[in-house]
Amino acid sequence: MAIRVLVAKPGLDGHDRGVKLVARSLRDAGFEVIYLGIRQRPESIAAVAVQEDVQIVGLSILSGAHVALTRKTADALRAAGAEDAVLVVGGTIRQRDVARLEEAGAAAVYPTGTPLESVVESLRALSGAVQTSS
Amino acid sequence: MDETVRSESGIPLNSSYGPADLPGAESIPPPGVFPFTRGNFPDGYRGRPWTIRQYSGFGTAEESNERYRYLLEQGATGLSVAFDLPSQCGYDSDDPDVEEEVGRVGVAIDPLADFELLFDRIPLDAISTSMTINGTAAIMLAFYVAVGEKQGVERAKLRGTIQNDILKEYVSRGTWIWPPRPSLRLIADTIEFCADDVPRFNAISVAGAHFRDAGASAAQEMAFTLMDGVTYCEEVIGRGRMTIDQFAPQVSFFFYTHGDFFEEIAKYRAGRRRWARIVRERFGAQDDRSCMFRVGCVSGGASLHGPQPHNNIVRVAYEAMASVLGGVQSMFTAAWDEPFAIPTEESATLALRTQQILAYETGVARVVDPLGGSYYVEALTDAMEERVVEIMEDLERHGGMVKAIEDGVLQRLISEQAFGVDRAVRSGERTIVGVNKFETDESPPKTEGYELDEKGRIRQLERLAEVKRTRSAADVKATLGALSTAAAKDGENLMPHLVECARAYCTVGEMVDVLKDQWGEFQQPVVF
Numbered sequence: 001m002a003i004r005v006l007v008a009k010p011g012l013d014g015h016d017r018g019v020k021l022v023a024r025s026l027r028d029a030g031f032e033v034i035y036l037g038i039r040q041r042p043e044s045i046a047a048v049a050v051q052e053d054v055q056i057v058g059l060s061i062l063s064g065a066h067v068a069l070t071r072k073t074a075d076a077l078r079a080a081g082a083e084d085a086v087l088v089v090g091g092t093i094r095q096r097d098v099a100r101l102e103e104a105g106a107a108a109v110y111p112t113g114t115p116l117e118s119v120v121e122s123l124r125a126l127s128g129a130v131q132t133s134s
Numbered sequence: 135m136d137e138t139v140r141s142e143s144g145i146p147l148n149s150s151y152g153p154a155d156l157p158g159a160e161s162i163p164p165p166g167v168f169p170f171t172r173g174n175f176p177d178g179y180r181g182r183p184w185t186i187r188q189y190s191g192f193g194t195a196e197e198s199n200e201r202y203r204y205l206l207e208q209g210a211t212g213l214s215v216a217f218d219l220p221s222q223c224g225y226d227s228d229d230p231d232v233e234e235e236v237g238r239v240g241v242a243i244d245p246l247a248d249f250e251l252l253f254d255r256i257p258l259d260a261i262s263t264s265m266t267i268n269g270t271a272a273i274m275l276a277f278y279v280a281v282g283e284k285q286g287v288e289r290a291k292l293r294g295t296i297q298n299d300i301l302k303e304y305v306s307r308g309t310w311i312w313p314p315r316p317s318l319r320l321i322a323d324t325i326e327f328c329a330d331d332v333p334r335f336n337a338i339s340v341a342g343a344h345f346r347d348a349g350a351s352a353a354q355e356m357a358f359t360l361m362d363g364v365t366y367c368e369e370v371i372g373r374g375r376m377t378i379d380q381f382a383p384q385v386s387f388f389f390y391t392h393g394d395f396f397e398e399i400a401k402y403r404a405g406r407r408r409w410a411r412i413v414r415e416r417f418g419a420q421d422d423r424s425c426m427f428r429v430g431c432v433s434g435g436a437s438l439h440g441p442q443p444h445n446n447i448v449r450v451a452y453e454a455m456a457s458v459l460g461g462v463q464s465m466f467t468a469a470w471d472e473p474f475a476i477p478t479e480e481s482a483t484l485a486l487r488t489q490q491i492l493a494y495e496t497g498v499a500r501v502v503d504p505l506g507g508s509y510y511v512e513a514l515t516d517a518m519e520e521r522v523v524e525i526m527e528d529l530e531r532h533g534g535m536v537k538a539i540e541d542g543v544l545q546r547l548i549s550e551q552a553f554g555v556d557r558a559v560r561s562g563e564r565t566i567v568g569v570n571k572f573e574t575d576e577s578p579p580k581t582e583g584y585e586l587d588e589k590g591r592i593r594q595l596e597r598l599a600e601v602k603r604t605r606s607a608a609d610v611k612a613t614l615g616a617l618s619t620a621a622a623k624d625g626e627n628l629m630p631h632l633v634e635c636a637r638a639y640c641t642v643g644e645m646v647d648v649l650k651d652q653w654g655e656f657q658q659p660v661v662f
Contacts, residue, residue: 015308035662037658
């Protein structure tokens with residue numbers, strides 16, 4: 001069965017070139033992709049994650065507000081009962097923020113410049129881990 | 135396999151060009167003569183050098199004010215204001231949904247008090263202010279007028295520009311608020327208000343730059359931008375109060391210059407010619423000044439890359455030269471570290487020096503349109519104009535720009551182009567030095583970067599609370615009520631109401647919410 005991924009941009013940042021490339025590459029790689037668009041509230045992202053029963057939630061943030069928005073989304077996912085969904089984050093992220101994002105609830109972080117192939121592989125591995133553990 | 139060599143926009147290129155490619159050479163008018171292919175002015179940069187305008191902004195109104203006053207002391211004559219995302223999208227700093235964005239990518243503005251602080255001890259009759267603001271542009275213009283009043287500066291003396299181009303926000307930059315149709319009304323209100331009351335203020339800067347950075351080709355960037363310009367002009371003319379000559383001189387444009395050197399030059403030359411023809415032929419302009427295509431640009435953006443980042447210095451220098459050979463009126467050169475960090479003072483200075491070397495050492499600005507008459511550049515300009523016209527005609531056939539945006543057509547065209555470029559880079563069909571050729575195992579540079587000062591946000595919240603406590607609740611209610619009533623029906627210009635709201639210390643969020651109640655919010659078509 002295809003891996004279901006929800007992709008969204010939380011916060012107010014509108015740079016969506018990268019997230020659309022990722023969404024499209026995932027679709028081409030056989031994932032079932034739901035892209036919500038820009039300016040999504042963490043609560044809405046969590047609600048859709050539950051509704052659509054996705055295995056992975058991917059956030060794209062280029063405004064610098066990634067740590068706070070990742071934490072808010074992780075909280076919202078937990079509150080909605082979707083804590084099984086794997087949360088991953090991409091964007092303009094400095095190396096030293098990677099640990100802070102992991103602490104905030106991200107299972108993987110893809111800073112600008114990460115090859116799309118690596119994102120696809122990483123998500124396959126992460127979803128496999130979810131399936132075997134449950 | 136197609137072996138044709140093509141420009142970045144897909145224009146097929148010969149291996150050389152000659153007289154046969156230039157059938158109309160004698161008929162290309164000199165610079166300063168309609169349709170301005172070779173430039174708006176007969177003496178080019180000799181008469182007026184291009185403006186070096188570096189974009190920056192940060193933190194609170196106090197911090198920005200301090201930086202502005204420093205810049206003015208150093209001889210700057212213009213300011214460029216960057217706003218934070220809540221101010222751009224119409225949220226107040228005390229809205230819990232946006233707390234992590236306050237003061238992050240620019241200055242936070244809530245009520246007029248923040249503008250008073252931002253321009254404290256800066257005489258608004260002596261400087262010009264460029265504001266990169268779109269969704270809430272009308273409100274910031276009202277604030278500017280109101281601060282001018284407080285300083286005793288009459289409206290006729292205020293100089294500056296608001297970007298105020300909402301159409302591209304729906305497609306690529308993302309700071310939309312209301313749906314397109316009421317937003318167009320508000321933009322037409324600002325254009326009429328400026329033409330009537332604030333004649334030295336530019337009411338709009340139609341920006342294609344963001345289409346380009348989202349993935350559009352050079353030809354698409356020009357075509358989409360000209361279509362937006364047409365849409366705004368039609369909106370104003372359709373109201374029957376003004377002719378094109380009454381407001382067109384206050385309309386300007388803004389683009390990205392990327393790496394395909396000659397195509398970028400041809401883009402600006404073709405854009406000047408096409409806009410001049412549109413304004414004269416379609417809108418019946420009598421005054422040649424209305425037909426002039428005034429252009430600012432950015433060199434950098436998505437053409438810069440993270441690996442081997444110092445290569446970006448070279449890229450920006452070539453792009454800056456193409457911009458000048460294309461005849462732009464103002465330029466911002468990006469710093470080499472922009473793909474992964476907020477520029478340091480050192481990298482930002484180097485970007486500035488890149489323009490100064492171009493202006494004062496290379497001599498490229500000595501003669502107007504030095505490539506005019508080149509077989510290749512003239513042929514490429516013609517081909518570029520043809521392609522731009524084709525793209526514009528496709529959009530017209532679809533029902534115009536607003537419909538193309540509402541239906542997601544424009545978004546799809548840009549995504550397709552971006553995906554195509556990405557595929558070409560991944561396959562090696564398109565070379566990017568240091569990215570897919572001549573790569574090294576260099577690790578990314580360690581950057582300190584900018585850390586947001588939490589204290590700034592707290593001060594902002596305290597100031598906002600203080601204003602809300604001390605302002606007249608009755609005035610707030612009355613002015614917001616009047617704004618709401620005027621917005622509910624067509625025909626009345628909303629600018630005077632926004633100025634009244636500003637004087638009563640209503641916040642950006644309060645004004646935006648009143649208009650949301652009347653007009654609703656934009657529903658983004660999600661296309662990838």
